[in-house]
Amino acid sequence: MTVSYVLDVSSSTYLSFTKLLLRWRGSLWKVVWRELVLWLSLHTILGLTYRFVLTTEQREFFEDVASLANKFVHQFPLTFMLGFFVTLVVNRWWDMFINIGWIDE
Known part of the structure; x- marks a missing residue:
């Protein structure tokens, strides 16, 4: 069945x-919504938890864990893996x- 989009595009x-x-x-949004x-809601929950729920010591621990994760992310050659994928x-x-x-x- 053919769907006409001419009136919407005009x-x-x-x-x-x-x-x-x-x-x-065939929209990409229908595939990834x-x-x-899920990602936006988890990101929002994590941000609100960090700002309003955690104490100062817990925030410092969270920042230490985040910086440690950031160090490990840079050890993986992401561009190299992307080259294999392409x-x-x-x-x-x-x-x-x-x-x-x-x-x-």
Whole structure:
């Protein structure tokens, strides 16, 4: 079934663009909205807990744990791992491209 978006695209307002993103069946937001809401709510709970619930000693301990985690994050070569991921994706795409049946050789 084909869905027409011509009327939504014809008007260029922020509200129409937002409505189009939410209406679009192949939208990225439809795929990641649960994870986004979960991440935002956990981030908000953690921030509010840090600001309003923890004592000064607990805040200092939390900051020490955060700085220790930050040191370990920099030990992993993130760009190197991203390069492997991109190589894997491109290789899969190239294999599919090569295996497409062409009309003429």
